[in-house]
Amino acid sequence: SFEFEELTQYVKSHEDEFIETLRKWVAVESDSSDVAKRPDLHRMMDMTAEKLRLIGGTVQMIDVGTQAFPNGSTIALPKVVTAQFGSDPSKHTVCVYGHVDVQPAKKEDGWATEPYELTDIDGNLYGRGASDNKAPVLAWIHTVEVYKALNISLPVNVKFIIEGMEETGSNGLDDMIEAQKDKFFSDVDYIIISDCVWLSKRPALTYGTRGNCYFFAQVEGPKKDLHSGVYGGTVIEPMTDLIGILDKLISPSGEILIPGIREAVAHLSDEEWKMYQDIEFDMESYKKDIGMDKLMYSNKVDLLAHRWRHPTVSIHGIEGAFSSTGTKTVIPAKVIAKFSIRQVPKMDPATVEKQVTEYLRSVFAKRKSPNKLNVSMVIGAKPWLADPTHPLFEAGKAAVKRVFDTEPDLIREGGTIPIARTFQDVIGKSIIMLPIGGFDDGLHSQNEKISRYNYIEGTKLFIAYLNEVSQIKKY
Amino acid sequence: SFEFEELTQYVKSHEDEFIETLRKWVAVESDSSDVAKRPDLHRMMDMTAEKLRLIGGTVQMIDVGTQAFPNGSTIALPKVVTAQFGSDPSKHTVCVYGHVDVQPAKKEDGWATEPYELTDIDGNLYGRGASDNKAPVLAWIHTVEVYKALNISLPVNVKFIIEGMEETGSNGLDDMIEAQKDKFFSDVDYIIISDCVWLSKRPALTYGTRGNCYFFAQVEGPKKDLHSGVYGGTVIEPMTDLIGILDKLISPSGEILIPGIREAVAHLSDEEWKMYQDIEFDMESYKKDIGMDKLMYSNKVDLLAHRWRHPTVSIHGIEGAFSSTGTKTVIPAKVIAKFSIRQVPKMDPATVEKQVTEYLRSVFAKRKSPNKLNVSMVIGAKPWLADPTHPLFEAGKAAVKRVFDTEPDLIREGGTIPIARTFQDVIGKSIIMLPIGGFDDGLHSQNEKISRYNYIEGTKLFIAYLNEVSQIKKY
Numbered sequence: 023s024f025e026f027e028e029l030t031q032y033v034k035s036h037e038d039e040f041i042e043t044l045r046k047w048v049a050v051e052s053d054s055s056d057v058a059k060r061p062d063l064h065r066m067m068d069m070t071a072e073k074l075r076l077i078g079g080t081v082q083m084i085d086v087g088t089q090a091f092p093n094g095s096t097i098a099l100p101k102v103v104t105a106q107f108g109s110d111p112s113k114h115t116v117c118v119y120g121h122v123d124v125q126p127a128k129k130e131d132g133w134a135t136e137p138y139e140l141t142d143i144d145g146n147l148y149g150r151g152a153s154d155n156k157a158p159v160l161a162w163i164h165t166v167e168v169y170k171a172l173n174i175s176l177p178v179n180v181k182f183i184i185e186g187m188e189e190t191g192s193n194g195l196d197d198m199i200e201a202q203k204d205k206f207f208s209d210v211d212y213i214i215i216s217d218c219v220w221l222s223k224r225p226a227l228t229y230g231t232r233g234n235c236y237f238f239a240q241v242e243g244p245k246k247d248l249h250s251g252v253y254g255g256t257v258i259e260p261m262t263d264l265i266g267i268l269d270k271l272i273s274p275s276g277e278i279l280i281p282g283i284r285e286a287v288a289h290l291s292d293e294e295w296k297m298y299q300d301i302e303f304d305m306e307s308y309k310k311d312i313g314m315d316k317l318m319y320s321n322k323v324d325l326l327a328h329r330w331r332h333p334t335v336s337i338h339g340i341e342g343a344f345s346s347t348g349t350k351t352v353i354p355a356k357v358i359a360k361f362s363i364r365q366v367p368k369m370d371p372a373t374v375e376k377q378v379t380e381y382l383r384s385v386f387a388k389r390k391s392p393n394k395l396n397v398s399m400v401i402g403a404k405p406w407l408a409d410p411t412h413p414l415f416e417a418g419k420a421a422v423k424r425v426f427d428t429e430p431d432l433i434r435e436g437g438t439i440p441i442a443r444t445f446q447d448v449i450g451k452s453i454i455m456l457p458i459g460g461f462d463d464g465l466h467s468q469n470e471k472i473s474r475y476n477y478i479e480g481t482k483l484f485i486a487y488l489n490e491v492s493q494i495k496k497y
Numbered sequence: 498s499f500e501f502e503e504l505t506q507y508v509k510s511h512e513d514e515f516i517e518t519l520r521k522w523v524a525v526e527s528d529s530s531d532v533a534k535r536p537d538l539h540r541m542m543d544m545t546a547e548k549l550r551l552i553g554g555t556v557q558m559i560d561v562g563t564q565a566f567p568n569g570s571t572i573a574l575p576k577v578v579t580a581q582f583g584s585d586p587s588k589h590t591v592c593v594y595g596h597v598d599v600q601p602a603k604k605e606d607g608w609a610t611e612p613y614e615l616t617d618i619d620g621n622l623y624g625r626g627a628s629d630n631k632a633p634v635l636a637w638i639h640t641v642e643v644y645k646a647l648n649i650s651l652p653v654n655v656k657f658i659i660e661g662m663e664e665t666g667s668n669g670l671d672d673m674i675e676a677q678k679d680k681f682f683s684d685v686d687y688i689i690i691s692d693c694v695w696l697s698k699r700p701a702l703t704y705g706t707r708g709n710c711y712f713f714a715q716v717e718g719p720k721k722d723l724h725s726g727v728y729g730g731t732v733i734e735p736m737t738d739l740i741g742i743l744d745k746l747i748s749p750s751g752e753i754l755i756p757g758i759r760e761a762v763a764h765l766s767d768e769e770w771k772m773y774q775d776i777e778f779d780m781e782s783y784k785k786d787i788g789m790d791k792l793m794y795s796n797k798v799d800l801l802a803h804r805w806r807h808p809t810v811s812i813h814g815i816e817g818a819f820s821s822t823g824t825k826t827v828i829p830a831k832v833i834a835k836f837s838i839r840q841v842p843k844m845d846p847a848t849v850e851k852q853v854t855e856y857l858r859s860v861f862a863k864r865k866s867p868n869k870l871n872v873s874m875v876i877g878a879k880p881w882l883a884d885p886t887h888p889l890f891e892a893g894k895a896a897v898k899r900v901f902d903t904e905p906d907l908i909r910e911g912g913t914i915p916i917a918r919t920f921q922d923v924i925g926k927s928i929i930m931l932p933i934g935g936f937d938d939g940l941h942s943q944n945e946k947i948s949r950y951n952y953i954e955g956t957k958l959f960i961a962y963l964n965e966v967s968q969i970k971k972y
């Protein structure tokens with residue numbers, strides 16, 4: 023018998039406490055991309071371990087080595103936190119993966135509130151990392167906490183693996199998983215990842231993610247920045263060269279111009295087309311949410327396909343050029359473009375690295391510039407794709423039905439959770455993504471939030487899900 | 498009789514004191530482009546007025562109104578400082594123009610020393626604004642101070658007009674000059690500007706400057722930044738659009754692609770060609786100074802012509818995109834390119850504004866993007882050209898001969914001193930540019946400096962110059 027009422031009643035009565043814990047976690051600027059914030063990131067890992075210990079887990083903090091920079095310097099990576107609750111061999115063992123590092127955020131980027139102060143406005147909890155991925159990680163921890171507090175035995179053994187480098191490519195984690203394959207992971211049956219969002223107001227189960235190849239293209243010219251009046255007209259400016267090669271990456275209509283990239287992508291099958299056609303997705307509210315009158319594609323299937331199962335190029339920005347408000351008459355000496363290409367099944371990051379590098383070099387060579395181009399791929403994460411008919415997904419449907427009284431959407435995710443692919447390749451176990459974030463949570467954007475509703479009902483979903491998983495037949 | 502020895506002896510014995518004053522001036526972060534530094538800028542104007550008062554000038558601080566921003570807010574402009582030394586109607590009256598605001602500078606831009614701490618390394622005085630334009634302004638003030646201290650009467654009446662908005666387009670100054678035309682400027686015979694640098698190790702007199710039209714091109718799409726994984730492929734990204742139109746401004750070989758721009762430029766005459774050919778200019782040391790193996794043009798005349806008398810496009814950077822180190826997977830929602838086009842005789846900023854705006858709009862329209870483009874010209878400064886055979890330049894040659902025992906180069910300046918053109922058009926008086934900065938001073942760049950030698954010998958040059966000007970025949 024499953025004491026669902028008793029468990030969810032406990033969640034309800036501890037709602038404020040759960041939000042207070044989220045507030046403390048959001049207050050830590052665990053931005054993994056900024057080495058200056060590394061002490062905060064270490065503190066965040068300590069807090070995570072401490073929280074897991076407090077509710078009775080067997081916790082380890084695993085050293086995954088150092089991070090090396092192009093200039094030769096190194097810095098310690100945040101430790102990976104693992105925890106174990108129960109080891110009953112008659113039960114299934116699930117391993118929950120999550121991360122507690124966040125994307126950069128500054129008030130002046132356009133936040134309405136302080137990004138590291140959780141702020142409740144009309145039931146939405148605003149803060150960097152609120153939805154990506156601190157609230158989902160806490161919802162999982164609280165799930166175990168609730169079972170423990172009520173002295174109800176966990177229906178499955180639960181393990182945790184929580185990292186602090188997800189936002190910059192999960193440095194060190196692949197090696198750690200490889201090393202722990204026959205140790206920590208030996209008894210794990212299923213991996214659960216809750217690091218993405220629903221597609222609409224309806225809950226969703228996610229069976230695929232895109233990968234990502236992130237590039238730096240650096241053009242270096244004069245040995246220092248130059249006055250554009252004094253030197254303009256006499257030097258071939260690095261910015262002009264960089265703009266010139268960036269403009270050759272993608273056409274105005276979104277066609278990737280790098281030879282070989284599109285050719286690698288699998289064609290959309292009739293079944294896929296049918297499946298996409300059936301998904302509940304409102305183009306108008308999507309447009310409204312992002313504030314655009316027109317999207318890249320005007321029909322649902324094309325749009326979803328290009329969000330989930332086609333590659334895309336995004337140019338994120340340029341380092342080294344003038345980027346402040348106001349005017350500066352400078353010829354920047356060294357400029358570094360940051361762009362990335364989302365990866366889908368049949369694409370291989372090593373091949374993409376070669377295609378992009380060779381293409382940009384050939385485009386640059388045509389310019390006959392004396393400046394120096396250096397292209398490097400700094401992140402190369404593979405896509406992940408699961409079978410949505412697997413019992414893990416059936417369990418997900420049942421849990422959604424119990425908590426939300428509806429069918430979930432079966433969706434893919436445009437973003438990247440690189441570790442899903444590693445779990446698949448190295449551990450060889452089945453994986454499900456069970457999101458609780460809302461479609462409009464604004465991950466990586468200004469004013470990121472999670473709603474109280476999604477945070478609290480999401481916790482209930484996890485409670486129900488553990489029970490459903492316990493009923494999967496052992497093969 | 499001209500007591501040159503006595504005057505220059507005084508300079509020699511007060512060298513350290515003059516450098517200390519420069520140190521105090523450089524310590525003030527009078528960055529006119531940054532409104533957060535506005536209090537420092539006001540303080541800089543106060544210090545300038547105080548210094549001029551201390552040596553006996555009749556000083557005024559003239560209110561030139563407020564600066565308005567696109568968002569509707571306003572802020573007080575720094576006052577313009579005027580001073581007068583002597584009003585003997587039998588003497589010529591010169592007016593020295595200078596500015597005490599500076600370009601932005603941060604240590605992390607790549608400065609070897611703190612930009613606002615004057616640092617003497619091997620006889621070079623490093624600091625933001627050291628050469629542009631604080632040392633030259635101080636050298637002029639010290640020139641008057643030396644005459645006064647030795648009780649030697651000034652050979653000409655000397656006026657000063659010192660502003661604090663030069664680096665961002667001299668806001669308010671044009672109107673002030675217009676208003677003072679028949680007052681402060683009524684008795685002025687000649688305008689002297691010392692806000693540029695020599696071409697080589699040889700002193701120079703400057704008879705022309707380029708103007709500058711500075712543009713913001715803003716592309717606005719989604720209402721907030723988006724996660725490139727979640728949204729990439731579904732939206733037409735503003736960065737892609739912006740890169741696409743910037744790439745149409747200039748060809749790899751430096752050809753400006755905006756219709757009408759090159760057509761407006763006067764052809765290089767045979768006389769000009771001959772004059773450029775005779776100028777002492779070492780391509781190899783120019784290359785070495787900036788650290789480039791190859792320049793835009795491989796012969797001296799083409800290079801000098803494109804530095805001085807041809808327009809050029811420089812792309813300075815992009816506001817609103819990701820510009821830090823590290824990686825961020827963002828689709829920036831609103832990006833603003835900053836670029837400028839140097840202006841030469843026969844070009845007109847109002848026409849250029851129209852040409853650029855219409856061209857970018859048409860290029861953008863071809864992309865059929867739903868994003869919004871907004872092009873605005875935020876600075877429109879005209880070029881200036883003088884007759885290098887005027888007596889002011891003969892006086893300059895004589896002064897250079899006395900102090901440096903050599904002939905000066907007669908040169909033009911690629912940079913912009915917008916006010917030269919205003920003085921010419923409004924006051925209608927002759928103007929000379931008498932630089933004392935070294936060719937490698939790095940104006941607007943990291944590690945800006947002036948050498949002790951140029952600062953101190955430059956002061957002597959100004960002392961000698963006043964005497965030479967006093968001997969110009971009154972017409």
Ligand SMILES: [Zn+2]
Pocket residue numbers: 121154155188217
């Ligand atoms: Zn995440």
Ligand SMILES: [Zn+2]
Pocket residue numbers: 125154189465466
């Ligand atoms: Zn993320």
Ligand SMILES: [Zn+2]
Pocket residue numbers: 596629630663692
């Ligand atoms: Zn200047």
Ligand SMILES: [Zn+2]
Pocket residue numbers: 600629664940941
């Ligand atoms: Zn300047």
